[in-house]
Amino acid sequence: MSRLVSRLDQFPETIFATMTNLAVEKDAVNLGQGFPDEDGPQSMLDEAVRQIRTGNNQYPPGRGFAGLRAAVATDRNESYGHSLDPDTEVLITVGATEAISATVLALVEPGSEVIVIEPYYDAYAAAVALAGAELVPVPLILDSASDSGWSLDHDALGAAVSSTTSMIIINTPHNPTGHVFGDQDLETIADLARRNDLVVLSDEVYEKLLYDGRRHSPIALLPGMRERTVTVSSAAKCLNITGWKTGWAMSTPELIDAVTKAKQFLTFVGVGHVQPAVAHALVNERAWIADLRDDMQRRRDLLMDGLDRAGFDVKACAGGYFVIADATPFGVTDAAEFCTGDLIDRGVVGIPVSAFATSGNAGHLEPLVRFAFCKREELIRDAIARLA
Numbered sequence: 001m002s003r004l005v006s007r008l009d010q011f012p013e014t015i016f017a018t019m020t021n022l023a024v025e026k027d028a029v030n031l032g033q034g035f036p037d038e039d040g041p042q043s044m045l046d047e048a049v050r051q052i053r054t055g056n057n058q059y060p061p062g063r064g065f066a067g068l069r070a071a072v073a074t075d076r077n078e079s080y081g082h083s084l085d086p087d088t089e090v091l092i093t094v095g096a097t098e099a100i101s102a103t104v105l106a107l108v109e110p111g112s113e114v115i116v117i118e119p120y121y122d123a124y125a126a127a128v129a130l131a132g133a134e135l136v137p138v139p140l141i142l143d144s145a146s147d148s149g150w151s152l153d154h155d156a157l158g159a160a161v162s163s164t165t166s167m168i169i170i171n172t173p174h175n176p177t178g179h180v181f182g183d184q185d186l187e188t189i190a191d192l193a194r195r196n197d198l199v200v201l202s203d204e205v206y207e208k209l210l211y212d213g214r215r216h217s218p219i220a221l222l223p224g225m226r227e228r229t230v231t232v233s234s235a236a237k238c239l240n241i242t243g244w245k246t247g248w249a250m251s252t253p254e255l256i257d258a259v260t261k262a263k264q265f266l267t268f269v270g271v272g273h274v275q276p277a278v279a280h281a282l283v284n285e286r287a288w289i290a291d292l293r294d295d296m297q298r299r300r301d302l303l304m305d306g307l308d309r310a311g312f313d314v315k316a317c318a319g320g321y322f323v324i325a326d327a328t329p330f331g332v333t334d335a336a337e338f339c340t341g342d343l344i345d346r347g348v349v350g351i352p353v354s355a356f357a358t359s360g361n362a363g364h365l366e367p368l369v370r371f372a373f374c375k376r377e378e379l380i381r382d383a384i385a386r387l388a
Helices: 015-026 042-053 066-080 095-107 122-130 154-160 183-196 253-263 274-284 286-310 335-345 377-387
Strands: 090-093 113-118 134-142 150-152 165-171 199-203 229-234 247-250 322-326 368-372
Touching (some): 066 090, 066 274, 090 095, 095 253, 154 183, 183 199, 247 253, 274 286, 286 322, 286 377
Parallel strands (some): 165 199
Antiparallel strands (some): 322 368
16 A cells, blocks of 8 residues: 555656666666766865864754855855845755755745746656645747747746745756746746745756856846845756755845745755865865866767757757757657657667656657766767767
């Protein structure tokens, strides 16, 4: 007899676990799960080792070490002019995913609605379900006229807001599409939030990885949005340390107090010895982060060219870790079947974009495959050779 609560019954094993297991079984090049295969800056790794050896092995403060909170605030201010009080407006979490879950649990009442932009990172739906709320997806539309290949359906977003809506979750740069929300997108979201008294949860984990000269624009800086936005980010993507699970939430003291109340009963605190190491890197390795961005752009271009030569219809990618490729030229109508069949039989793992959608308005996603380029160049070239 299954004892699983009904609100989690809709969630099977994640697509990432399924495809990674298949990658091992088939000895395939794994361009599915979004984790890098190279370490972050050496000085950061050395600092983590030093912290262990000098006794930083017990619980850190509940909100995270002051040094990391200060480094997060300084980086945010220097990067975007987003001024934060590290003592009251920054909370260190166990990765961005915990920050997302704690924010939803703290600020969303059971029975209310949460708007997400579809396709979406699967943890959003799980957090909303755990809160006893209802997920309301609004689509990103394929748009060849957009420089990032996608556009937000503003009319659908406005129509999705109801009397029971409590939160809008956005993600820019966007996983899985690589879309970067433009000024008009952010203004539309902000206007809806102000007029309807909504909280915005802004997932900005790829904030350092924008390409072709683009710059990140935090929605919290728009008029009237500071007091109704919780911004989430992480060291994982900008420092190649996804396994360190070190993220943060940023907002007003009132909202951070609320998020802390939920977070303290999820994990209580994060890993202690890595926090000073992340703080060191945010302050001292900004050039390394910039070089990572440039390197990721080169790897993006390499993968896009290889997919194009293999026959895929490749979509634009403005930021993040992933390229979307349309398999329709091969007669594919179901990318899920394609990824677990023909594609992996040729020794390459991708993720069907339909795994990031649940609404009935996602038919345009069915033939699309997400490929990760946050991998060593030789691995990307191996994948391209197999696809050719």
